[in-house]
Amino acid sequence: MQTTATIPTQLIDQFGRRVDYIRLSITDRCDFRCQYCMAEDMTFLPRDAVLSLEECARLVKLFVRMGVRKVRITGGEPLVRKNAMWLFEEIGHLPGLDECVLTTNGSQLDKYATALKTAGVKRINISIDSLQADRFKTITRVGELSKVLTGLDAARSAGFDNIKINTVLMRGINDDEAEALVNFAIEKQVDISFIEEMPLGAVEHDREQSCVSNTETLALLKSKFSLTPSTHRTGGPARYWQVNGQPTRIGFISPHSHNFCESCNRVRITCQGELFLCLGQDHQVNLLPLLRAHPDDDQPLVDAILHGMRIKPQGHDFDLRRAAPAVVRFMSHTGG
Numbered sequence: 001m002q003t004t005a006t007i008p009t010q011l012i013d014q015f016g017r018r019v020d021y022i023r024l025s026i027t028d029r030c031d032f033r034c035q036y037c038m039a040e041d042m043t044f045l046p047r048d049a050v051l052s053l054e055e056c057a058r059l060v061k062l063f064v065r066m067g068v069r070k071v072r073i074t075g076g077e078p079l080v081r082k083n084a085m086w087l088f089e090e091i092g093h094l095p096g097l098d099e100c101v102l103t104t105n106g107s108q109l110d111k112y113a114t115a116l117k118t119a120g121v122k123r124i125n126i127s128i129d130s131l132q133a134d135r136f137k138t139i140t141r142v143g144e145l146s147k148v149l150t151g152l153d154a155a156r157s158a159g160f161d162n163i164k165i166n167t168v169l170m171r172g173i174n175d176d177e178a179e180a181l182v183n184f185a186i187e188k189q190v191d192i193s194f195i196e197e198m199p200l201g202a203v204e205h206d207r208e209q210s211c212v213s214n215t216e217t218l219a220l221l222k223s224k225f226s227l228t229p230s231t232h233r234t235g236g237p238a239r240y241w242q243v244n245g246q247p248t249r250i251g252f253i254s255p256h257s258h259n260f261c262e263s264c265n266r267v268r269i270t271c272q273g274e275l276f277l278c279l280g281q282d283h284q285v286n287l288l289p290l291l292r293a294h295p296d297d298d299q300p301l302v303d304a305i306l307h308g309m310r311i312k313p314q315g316h317d318f319d320l321r322r323a324a325p326a327v328v329r330f331m332s333h334t335g336g
């Protein structure tokens with residue numbers, strides 16, 4: 001039985017921004033090894049260093065009491081976490097939570113799409129960087145494109161109507177596929193977002209060489225498709241264009257070409273229970289020891305989260321020209 005904590009019903013940071021969106025990474029593990037996300041030889045965390053699913057559920061419930069309206073479950077690959085469905089069932093229909101959404105590489109969706117829909121997951125983002133099987137394998141180092149495409153179709157059959165493809169273009173690897181990927185999104189009646197590669201974690205290639213600017217991708221796509229700027233907003237960094245005559249929207253997440261921090265409404269919780277206040281900065285509050293030291297009292301967690309609001313930075317500081325990554329942790333650790 002939790003003791004009653006004094007809980008504010010809104011989270012407002014030091015710059016007056018309302019934080020109503022959390023991204024929770026439930027594992028650092030993954031069945032893929034995407035070149036831009038992970039090093040080839042990754043060491044993963046021991047199990048007891050990672051939040052239990054019960055701890056994940058406790059955090060989500062507490063954040064929702066503190067005014068959070070949207071939760072994205074991510075990773076690593078969330079669907080490779082054992083019993084991950086338990087968490088979706090626990091939080092998917094939580095009163096006060098408008099949206100429980102998922103980011104996945106799609107490899108397990110064939111198995112879980114229907115159960116995710118039943119559990120209350122509203123939207124799914126699926127990462128697809130290439131439609132060419134051999135290239136897909138090169139980028140993910142191990143992934144099978146056919147499995148992911150079957151997963152995408154399973155999500156469509158399960159009745160998800162807000163599916164979005166996430167694509168990272170890398171120069172000389174898949175930067176010639178933007179048009180084909182948009183045509184694929186139109187064919188499947190889904191949205192697609194292009195994410196600029198961010199300097200998170202040390203990888204084998206030079207990110208300054210590989211990063212493709214969304215300014216360039218947008219210019220190319222404008223020459224191929226009839227596009228209108230869309231007012232669609234998710235409260236996040238993506239800016240959307242509507243493909244005229246089609247339901248498909250094209251999003252651009254552009255940390256390099258456009259700074260999106262002034263309207264930031266989100267914080268991230270790593271699979272180790274660190275509350276990161278900004279994807280591109282190191283400001284954090286460690287919630288795991290508080291979760292474990294106070295299993296029946298939320299007040300220390302509430303106080304720590306409020307402290308987080310006071311130290312949330314104004315913005316990130318990504319600069320690909322630096323020799324070292326802006327942030328040493330990988331996206332798979334922080335949760336994309």
Ligand code: SAM
Binds near residue numbers: 036103167197198335
């Ligand atoms: N495994 C799931 C997936 O791939 O969708 C969820 C986690 S993954 C870290 C979330 C998103 O982050 C993916 O769309 C991936 O392409 C993106 N991502 C990973 N590392 C990135 C980086 N360094 N820069 C930009 N996007 C990255």
Ligand code: SF4
Binds near residue numbers: 032
């Ligand atoms: Fe795994 Fe997603 Fe990272 Fe690819 S982007 S290695 S699928 S966590």
